[in-house]
Amino acid sequence: METNIQQTVADPKLQLAIYTATGRLKDKRSESVGPDALPQYQELRNRANLLKRHAIENLDLYLEQFAANVEAHGGKVIFCDDGTQVADFVLGLAKERGARLIVKSKSMTTEEIDLNERLEHHQLESVETDLGEYILQLAHERPYHIVAPALHKTRYDVADIFTRRLGVEREEAIEKQTMLARRVLREKFLSADIGITGANFLVADSGAVVVVENEGNARLSMSVPKIHIVIAGIEKVIPRAQDLAVFLKLLARSATGQPLSVYTSFVSGPRRPGEIDGPDEFYVVLLDNGRTKLLADPEKRQSLFCIRCGACLNACPVYRKIGGHNYPWIYSGPIGAIITPQFHGFSEAGWLPFASSLCGACGEVCPVKIEIPKVLLALRREVNAAKPKSWEYRAFQVWAWVMRHPRGYQFLSRLAPRGAMQSLLPVRNVPPLAPKSFRQLWAEREKAKQARHGA
Amino acid sequence: MGRESVLARVRQALGRRPEPAPVPPPLATSLSTPKSDSAPQVLAELFAKNLESLAGKCVAVKEISQVAPLVASLLAGKTGVASNAAFLGECGITGLPNVQSGFTDREALRAACATADAGITSADYALADTGTLVMLSSQEEARLISLLPPSHIAVFPRARLLSGLDELLEKLPLPADQSSAMVLITGPSRTADIEQILVRGVHGPGEVQAIIVG
Numbered sequence: 001m002e003t004n005i006q007q008t009v010a011d012p013k014l015q016l017a018i019y020t021a022t023g024r025l026k027d028k029r030s031e032s033v034g035p036d037a038l039p040q041y042q043e044l045r046n047r048a049n050l051l052k053r054h055a056i057e058n059l060d061l062y063l064e065q066f067a068a069n070v071e072a073h074g075g076k077v078i079f080c081d082d083g084t085q086v087a088d089f090v091l092g093l094a095k096e097r098g099a100r101l102i103v104k105s106k107s108m109t110t111e112e113i114d115l116n117e118r119l120e121h122h123q124l125e126s127v128e129t130d131l132g133e134y135i136l137q138l139a140h141e142r143p144y145h146i147v148a149p150a151l152h153k154t155r156y157d158v159a160d161i162f163t164r165r166l167g168v169e170r171e172e173a174i175e176k177q178t179m180l181a182r183r184v185l186r187e188k189f190l191s192a193d194i195g196i197t198g199a200n201f202l203v204a205d206s207g208a209v210v211v212v213e214n215e216g217n218a219r220l221s222m223s224v225p226k227i228h229i230v231i232a233g234i235e236k237v238i239p240r241a242q243d244l245a246v247f248l249k250l251l252a253r254s255a256t257g258q259p260l261s262v263y264t265s266f267v268s269g270p271r272r273p274g275e276i277d278g279p280d281e282f283y284v285v286l287l288d289n290g291r292t293k294l295l296a297d298p299e300k301r302q303s304l305f306c307i308r309c310g311a312c313l314n315a316c317p318v319y320r321k322i323g324g325h326n327y328p329w330i331y332s333g334p335i336g337a338i339i340t341p342q343f344h345g346f347s348e349a350g351w352l353p354f355a356s357s358l359c360g361a362c363g364e365v366c367p368v369k370i371e372i373p374k375v376l377l378a379l380r381r382e383v384n385a386a387k388p389k390s391w392e393y394r395a396f397q398v399w400a401w402v403m404r405h406p407r408g409y410q411f412l413s414r415l416a417p418r419g420a421m422q423s424l425l426p427v428r429n430v431p432p433l434a435p436k437s438f439r440q441l442w443a444e445r446e447k448a449k450q451a452r453h454g455a
Numbered sequence: 456m457g458r459e460s461v462l463a464r465v466r467q468a469l470g471r472r473p474e475p476a477p478v479p480p481p482l483a484t485s486l487s488t489p490k491s492d493s494a495p496q497v498l499a500e501l502f503a504k505n506l507e508s509l510a511g512k513c514v515a516v517k518e519i520s521q522v523a524p525l526v527a528s529l530l531a532g533k534t535g536v537a538s539n540a541a542f543l544g545e546c547g548i549t550g551l552p553n554v555q556s557g558f559t560d561r562e563a564l565r566a567a568c569a570t571a572d573a574g575i576t577s578a579d580y581a582l583a584d585t586g587t588l589v590m591l592s593s594q595e596e597a598r599l600i601s602l603l604p605p606s607h608i609a610v611f612p613r614a615r616l617l618s619g620l621d622e623l624l625e626k627l628p629l630p631a632d633q634s635s636a637m638v639l640i641t642g643p644s645r646t647a648d649i650e651q652i653l654v655r656g657v658h659g660p661g662e663v664q665a666i667i668v669g
Binding site: 017020021024057058059060063064067069073077078079080081129130131132135148149150151153154155158174175177178179181182185186190203205206207208214215216217219220222223224234240241242244245248249256258259260261262263264265266267268269270271272274275276277278282286288292293295296301 | 457458460461462464465466467468469471539558559560561564565569584585587592593594597598599602603620621624625627628629630631632634635636637638639640641642643644645646647648649650651652654656657658659660
């Protein structure tokens with residue numbers, strides 16, 4: 001890990017790419033939430049925080065309400081403990097329907113459970129259709145950033161990847177590369193059997209799934225194939241459709257500085273009688289995968305408020321230096337630093353909460369006001385409490401005892417002049433100790449005083 | 456596996472008893488939003504300005520009779536698929552040469568949309584403060600017409616303009632009661648996934664043209 005971080009830091013091209021991309025996203029965000037652009041910004045953040053807190057603290061009730069409403073619209077809801085259960089469900093359905101090709105739109109939740117790899121093991125082709133994700137799937141890499149997954153790739157890298165993996169003539173113009181991807185993926189959309197999307201929000205009072213995107217690949221994934229499967233974490237539920245007035249105003253601005261993303265889809269169930277197109281079958285897979293572990297801690301459960309806007313990554317001086325691939329899990333940056341140790345435990349990710357300067361920038365830009373620095377500190381405390389005590393800790397324990405016991409202190413301080421200090425600290429110059437300690441001088445002075453009075 | 460095990464873990468994590476408590480009243484969302492000027496003329500100008508800032512285009516026409524010639528000139532001989540919206544018929548768009556319409560079969564519609572140069576729809580609402588078209592899937596409006604062709608033309612009466620998202624959600628507190636799919640379209644499809652360079656028309660239409668009538 002350390003050598004990888006050093007490699008990232010020593011790579012000037014990569015450093016420039018990370019710094020420029022995050023810098024641009026950061027500037028666009030702050031412009032779009034400024035007092036002229038969005039005067040109610042702070043009020044919206046407070047409201048978003050309250051809504052998320054309310055939804056998370058009543059998660060069981062809203063999940064049940066959501067599931068009942070999806071079913072009322074003819075959809076099905078499948079609760080899954082982990083990634084294996086999700087893959088089993090998708091594989092089972094694909095087998096039953098004779099499906100071979102799946103088109104997928106960007107979803108961090110499916111990255112979390114390595115869904116593509118699990119499906120490919122069973123000869124089911126699953127194609128990422130977001131441009132950045134498609135490039136990474138061809139390159140066999142993980143997303144580098146929550147909203148800009150391929151920000152570390154230059155047009156020349158993309159040219160290499162397309163030439164090698166698609167067997168096309170080398171093309172270095174970004175617009176032409178994009179149109180090439182459009183052509184290749186359009187074929188996939190038109191022949192796909194199943195579309196898989198994530199969800200930005202699950203709306204309890206409507207049984208609806210909200211998906212926000214700029215490219216149109218999510219719309220295609222949920223409109224062209226006959227089967228639409230949504231895979232989402234259980235924490236994504238919000239109470240009412242009207243709450244979107246708060247969240248949608250914050251999400252795109254925090255992510256890319258847009259007032260609204262190009263496409264906001266609000267889908268509830270399969271197509272209804274009379275509707276000309278849309279899927280015949282609609283499934284929502286609700287995934288736990290460790291989320292209930294986070295939920296159990298009242299202080300840290302706010303980690304589940306995250307709406308995956310990526311603003312904290314762009315603001316973070318650590319992310320902007322070490323990039324996305326040096327984090328142990330797919331969630332990078334400050335949000336990754338607080339959720340990864342809670343999902344995967346301290347032995348794998350216990351170092352993450354310490355890889356922070358606690359500058360507070362992440363908490364300041366978070367649209368749902370997750371107190372990331374506070375959670376980082378709480379995790380640091382827990383990591384330390386769980387660790388076997390270091391010699392340093394023991395030494396300070398002894399020191400604390402000595403300082404509370406004057407006789408012990410007196411005894412040890414008598415040893416000090418005999419070179420003990422110097423031998424303990426060989427690399428420092430310890431100033432020579434006074435020939436007599438303060439205590440000795442005091443005792444002598446008191447003695448002399450008494451002698452004078454006595455006389 | 457399944458619902459009960461996940462819900463049981465959620466309840467345990469929240470410290471609830473096995474019997475669920477009643478659903479608490481939801482929080483109000485109303486904010487001290489400054490009331491926007493909702494005069495139709497102002498909304499139309501604001502909508503046009505915001506759509507154009509996203510490289511979309513917007514034209515306002517007074518008379519319904521002006522629409523068909525305008526659409527014909529925009530198509531300039533290229534092919535179009537028009538939705539079954541009654542308003543498009545009233546405008547005479549469905550009668551234009553090179554424009555196919557009246558699809559009720561999914562496969563036929565998909566094949567037509569996959570090859571057409573332009574998709575022509577109406578819009579159920581339009582949001583002035585973001586330049587957004589709001590479309591509800593129905594027997595009048597299919598999903599693919601505004602999605603598959605490289606160009607999208609949306610024709611709607613001026614009265615369908617709303618100030619913004621707040622007004623839309625006030626009017627439609629439960630969009631799922633109306634349709635299985637509502638989409639908010641804010642400008643042409645775009646990506647900046649390679650080197651943060653903006654490219655339009657990556658998967659959806661690269662051109663969005665709004666025509667406000669009345």
